[in-house]
Amino acid sequence: DTAVSQTPKYLVTQMGNDKSIKCEQNLGHDTMYWYKQDSKKFLKIMFSYNNKELIINETVPNRFSPKSPDKAHLNLHINSLELGDSAVYFCASSHTTNEQFFGPGTRLTVL
Amino acid sequence: GQQVMQIPQYQHVQEGEDFTTYCNSSTTLSNIQWYKQRPGGHPVFLIQLVKSGEVKKQKRLTFQFGEAKKNSSLHITATQTTDVGTYFCAGGDSGAGSYQLTFGKGTKLSVIP
Numbered sequence: 028d029t030a031v032s033q034t035p036k037y038l039v040t041q042m043g044n045d046k047s048i049k050c051e052q053n054l055g056h057d058t059m060y061w062y063k064q065d066s067k068k069f070l071k072i073m074f075s076y077n078n079k080e081l082i083i084n085e086t087v088p089n090r091f092s093p094k095s096p097d098k099a100h101l102n103l104h105i106n107s108l109e110l111g112d113s114a115v116y117f118c119a120s121s122h123t124t125n126e127q128f129f130g131p132g133t134r135l136t137v138l
Numbered sequence: 139g140q141q142v143m144q145i146p147q148y149q150h151v152q153e154g155e156d157f158t159t160y161c162n163s164s165t166t167l168s169n170i171q172w173y174k175q176r177p178g179g180h181p182v183f184l185i186q187l188v189k190s191g192e193v194k195k196q197k198r199l200t201f202q203f204g205e206a207k208k209n210s211s212l213h214i215t216a217t218q219t220t221d222v223g224t225y226f227c228a229g230g231d232s233g234a235g236s237y238q239l240t241f242g243k244g245t246k247l248s249v250i251p
Contacts, residue, residue, distance in 0.1 A: 062241075068224055070181065070241040083238055117180055124230055124237045126171060126183035 030054050033118050033130040040108055041138055048103045048133045050118030058082075059101035060127065061093060062117040070117070076101050113137045140165050142229045144242030152250050157214040159245035161227035169230040170203055170210045171239065176223040184212075184225075217249050 031052045040046055052059060061073040074093040075083040081093065090106045101118060118130040141164040151157050161170065169188045173181040185194055187203035187210060194201045200213045214221055224244040231238050 067243075068175075068246070069243050070226060072239070072241075119181075124169065124232070124239075126186060127173075127181075127239070128183070129180040132180050 031118060031120055031128050031130040033116075033133050035133060036131065037134050037136075039136045039138065042108055042110060044108050045104070045106045046108060046135075047105070048116055048118075048135075050101050050103070050130055052099055052118075052120040052128070052130075054120055054122075054128060056120040056122050056128070057098065058121050058123065059095070060119040060121075061101065061103050062119065062129075063087075064115045064117060064132070066114070073103075074101075108135075108137045110137050140229065140231050140238065140240045142227060142240045142242040144227055144245060146245055147243065148246050148248070150248045150250065151217050153219060154216050157217050157221070157247055159212050159225050159227070159247075161210045161212075161229070161242050163208045163229045163231075163240075165208070165229075165231060167207050167229045168232045168237070170207075171228045171230065172201060172210075172212055173226045173228060173241075174223050175226065175244070179223075181226060214247075217247070219249050219251055222247060222249050 034049045058077045060075040063071050073087050076095045092104045094102045115132045115134050117132045119127040121127040143162045171186045172184040175181045191205045192203040198215045202211045224246045226244045227242045228239045
């Protein structure tokens with residue numbers, strides 16, 4: 028069974044569109060995260076959720092909004108996509124401050 | 139905010155040579171974690187260090203956490219082609235009231251057979 032899953036794996040879309048990426052974890056973890064990895068492979072934390080509360084919100088544009096319907100899911104919605112949003116987005120989960128388990132990633136390409 | 143610097147950015151070694159990557163934090167850390175990302179893959183947790191001066195070994199990998207809990211290193215002995223990938227350190231900081239993990243920029247290791 029996949030511990031942290033993301034859909035879709037690839038996403039190609041036009042500038043200005045709105046898109047969502049879904050993430051689910053079956054590990055029973057209490058904290059979930061979204062990371063952006065750019066072309067230089069730099070991993071930057073975007074959001075984290077602990078028990079449905081946003082506890083870290085880095086200076087990302089408000090076009091990005093995380094949605095957590097329950098403890099096992101943290102979806103990422105992006106409005107008005109821009110060229111600079113092209114990257115690989117990773118979802119991760121952990122139990123408190125312990126090791127993070129990453130999903131396989133979603134490669135977003137904005138044309 | 140917390141900054142985690144990692145060097146070198148790239149390292150090319152001949153198979154069988156040793157490899158070391160270094161991590162330095164601008165603040166004292168609660169813990170440090172190391173991850174490995176294979177080309178085209180996702181980061182995979184390797185280890186977590188918590189105590190000042192801690193040293194942990196995993197087969198050919200040796201991890202150290204500095205006495206001041208501001209720096210760390212990962213050393214691989216006798217590299218193999220399976221070691222290829224990007225190694226990230228990630229510093230954990232609970233100082234601001236909520237826990238935050240900050241990743242270094244990673245060291246990309248290439249192993250020449």
